[in-house]
Amino acid sequence: xxxxxxxxxxxxxxxxxxxxxxxxxxxxxxxxxxxxxxxxxxxxxxxxxxxxxxxxxxxxxxxxxxxxxxxxxxxxxxxxxxxxxxxxxxxxxxxxxxxxxxxxxxxxxxxxxxxxxxxxxxxxxxxxxxxxxxxxxxxxxxxxxxxxx
Amino acid sequence: xxxxxxxxxxxxxxxxxxxxxxxxxxxxxxxxxxxxxxxxxxxxxxxxxxxxxxxxxxxxxxxxxxxxxx
Numbered sequence: 466x467x468x469x470x471x472x473x474x475x476x477x478x479x480x481x482x483x484x485x486x487x488x489x490x491x492x493x494x495x496x497x498x499x500x501x502x503x504x505x506x507x508x509x510x511x512x513x514x515x516x517x518x519x520x521x522x523x524x525x526x527x528x529x530x531x532x533x534x535x536x537x538x539x540x541x542x543x544x545x546x547x548x549x550x551x552x553x554x555x556x557x558x559x560x561x562x563x564x565x566x567x568x569x570x571x572x573x574x575x576x577x578x579x580x581x582x583x584x585x586x587x588x589x590x591x592x593x594x595x596x597x598x599x600x601x602x603x604x605x606x607x608x609x610x611x612x613x614x
Numbered sequence: 615x616x617x618x619x620x621x622x623x624x625x626x627x628x629x630x631x632x633x634x635x636x637x638x639x640x641x642x643x644x645x646x647x648x649x650x651x652x653x654x655x656x657x658x659x660x661x662x663x664x665x666x667x668x669x670x671x672x673x674x675x676x677x678x679x680x681x682x683x684x
Contacts, residue, residue, distance in 0.1 A: 471679045493636060535632050539657045551657065553632075568676070586676045604675035605664035612682045 466505035468567050473609060474582040476512035477572070486581060488572040490550060491536050495583070496573040497555045498530030499599075502566040506585050514571055514580035524561040524596070529577075531555065533570060543606040546614035550584075551607035557599040564591040568601045570608065584609055624663075631655050 480486035488495075503519040511517070520528060534553045542549040555568055566588055572581040586608060592599055617625065631652075638645065638652035667673035 471677065473679055473681065491639060493639070535635065535656060535660070537635075537653055537657050537660075539653070542657065543661075549657075551660065553660075584679055586679070588676060602667075602673050602675040603664070604678045605661050605668055606678045608676075609679045610681070612680070 467502045468500070468504060468506060468585070468587050471567075471585055471587040472506065472508040473584040474506075474511055475509050477581045477583050480581065486572065488574070488581065490538055490583075492572075493532070493534060493536065494573050495533045495536060495552075495570065496530050496580075497533045497568050497570045497601075498528075499526070499557075499562065499565040500567050500569060500585075501564045502591060504567070506567075508585075511582055513578055514569075514582060515577040516582065517569055521562050521565050523563060523594075525559050526557055526562050529573075529580075530569075531557070532573070539607075543610065546612060548611045548613060549607035550609040551603065554603050555601040557594070559596055560594045560599050561596055562592070562594050562599050564593055565599060566591045628659060628663075631659050 477486060481490065498517070499521045500517060501519045501521055504517060514529070522528070533555060536550070536552045539549045539551065541547065568586045568588075570583045572583060574580050586601070635652040635656040638649040642649040664673060664675070668675060
């Protein structure tokens with residue numbers, strides 16, 4: 466198995482809708498990590514960071530990834546009747562990382578067993594750096610769009 | 615990385631808008647209007663420069679996740 470598509474983790478979405486996640490999607494404490502293609506996401510059952518396997522490692526990469534900044538929820542974007550989740554491009558400068566295939570955005574609650582998975586973005590083509598910048602370029606339309614009509 | 619004066623100006627402008635938004639988030643309970651305004655500014659600026667980069671071919675973004683819920 467492997468990463469075959471981007472997706473949002475259903476259990477955390479459900480918790481957001483029923484007000485049991487205890488997190489604001491716009492908080493500035495969330496984090497994102499990188500995984501290789503060996504991780505197989507299950508968007509129905511994976512809920513916490515300890516479900517994620519095959520995180521990358523390397524120079525200037527810390528396990529658990531780094532903080533995702535300037536998170537924004539915007540309504541009527543990128544088009545009418547759509548909600549957009551967006552944040553700054555995650556980046557790992559001067560890093561040596563091999564075969565990163567996806568970025569996993571999660572609520573940084575405090576431990577792998579409690580950090581809640583939000584979404585995974587599939588790079589489609591693996592990214593490798595050698596003492597260089599690994600930059601995850603978020604689309605102008607944001608990381609996640611929910612069309613509500 | 616060497617930036618031109620124009621690029622430095624853009625970076626400083628972005629930081630100013632971003633910092634204002636992060637600050638507005640913290641004081642949202644006291645100033646909802648300021649939060650809404652700061653959020654619109656950060657979204658507009660970031661989206662604008664991303665579209666410029668994508669149109670110029672200098673950005674190769676990850677496709678957004680699109681879900682229909684309505």
